Amino acid sequence: MTMVLPVVHNLPQIKTCKPTPINTFTGIPVVDLSDHTHASKNTIVNACKEFGFFKVINHGISMNFLTKLEQEIVNFFKLPQQEKDKWGSPNPFGYGNKNIGLNGDVGWLEYLLFSTNPQLLSLNSKSIIPGGIQESLWILVNEYVTAVRNMACEVLEMIADELHLEARDKLSKLIRDEKSDSCFRLNNYPPCPDQLQETGNGRSVIGFGEHTDPQIMSVLRSNEVSGFQICLKDGAWVSIPPDPTSFFLNVGDSLQVMTNGRFKSVKHRVLAADNLKSRVSMIYFGGPPLSEKITPLSSIMEEGEESLYKEYTWSDYKNSAYKTKLSDNRLENFLK
Numbered sequence: 001m002t003m004v005l006p007v008v009h010n011l012p013q014i015k016t017c018k019p020t021p022i023n024t025f026t027g028i029p030v031v032d033l034s035d036h037t038h039a040s041k042n043t044i045v046n047a048c049k050e051f052g053f054f055k056v057i058n059h060g061i062s063m064n065f066l067t068k069l070e071q072e073i074v075n076f077f078k079l080p081q082q083e084k085d086k087w088g089s090p091n092p093f094g095y096g097n098k099n100i101g102l103n104g105d106v107g108w109l110e111y112l113l114f115s116t117n118p119q120l121l122s123l124n125s126k127s128i129i130p131g132g133i134q135e136s137l138w139i140l141v142n143e144y145v146t147a148v149r150n151m152a153c154e155v156l157e158m159i160a161d162e163l164h165l166e167a168r169d170k171l172s173k174l175i176r177d178e179k180s181d182s183c184f185r186l187n188n189y190p191p192c193p194d195q196l197q198e199t200g201n202g203r204s205v206i207g208f209g210e211h212t213d214p215q216i217m218s219v220l221r222s223n224e225v226s227g228f229q230i231c232l233k234d235g236a237w238v239s240i241p242p243d244p245t246s247f248f249l250n251v252g253d254s255l256q257v258m259t260n261g262r263f264k265s266v267k268h269r270v271l272a273a274d275n276l277k278s279r280v281s282m283i284y285f286g287g288p289p290l291s292e293k294i295t296p297l298s299s300i301m302e303e304g305e306e307s308l309y310k311e312y313t314w315s316d317y318k319n320s321a322y323k324t325k326l327s328d329n330r331l332e333n334f335l336k
Helices: 038-050 063-077 081-087 123-127 134-163 172-176 194-200 253-258 314-321 330-334
Strands: 030-032 053-057 094-100 105-115 183-189 204-211 217-222 228-231 237-239 247-251 268-271 279-286
Touching: 030 038, 038 053, 038 134, 063 134, 063 183, 063 279, 081 094, 134 172, 134 183, 134 217, 134 247, 134 279, 183 204, 253 314, 253 330, 314 330
Parallel strands: 030 053
Antiparallel strands: 053 247, 094 105, 105 183, 105 204, 183 279, 204 268, 217 247, 217 279, 228 237, 228 268
16 A cells, blocks of 8 residues: 555646656666775765766665665555644654745655754654654664764765875764764655646656755665656756665765865756655765854865855855755855
């Protein structure tokens, strides 16, 4: 049984797009995380420059664990609407349905958004978690976040090696910091009802609109249902084949700034599921502490090279981003 969003209203607000001419894109770099050779590190850095996106295999996280977590997530989204609503409207954390952010963006999805600090699992959390799955879901999410945070840090340290940064943990320490402003998101994209597909008039319905992630690095995993797309340098949108056994990592705006534009914060979106099964995804967003100053790293700047961006704190960026729509270029306000 698949979950369907309970209320279908304001259909014209749900955006559509032209179908992507390329069904799947097979050119995404693949990184074997068990291989820490120069070649592997070079693959990561080149992927960050060309796509801002790559796939990770041999990551050491068991499929049994991932399958168990995914089932708990599916069980949550199958709960009666009044139970899910007990999580409260996202401000910014909590349960959301169709509305994304505060500036009118909508999509064909529902989601849960958590802060990963303070510690996810707490005694107080039980009072706001509905249904019989509460403790098992909470424990698994906490374990998952720890695992993917470690994965992101490992990748960032491989990047630091390849860029010859002065300290191997120059990037990773920002998301290991106990004040790291990171978050974790669970998304559910149900199959579209007939009336919404008709509204699309042969176009693809947008589940989550085009955007870049503002943090340093994001770690994505989804089930076997397709829908995720990235935008290439030439502006073409391409579909990424799903792979539940692997993870996809993407560069965020902060890392683009810290490399002075060498790495590209990848623009991406999700199209709503058009089959009989929901698309379920989970994303960890590794962010720096609120007081952290974001500026190009001096150790990678060439002689005479000028910064493309004004120095700002992560808090400055967030305050600015909250005033924008999803598709806006949020870094534009920080360009010199």
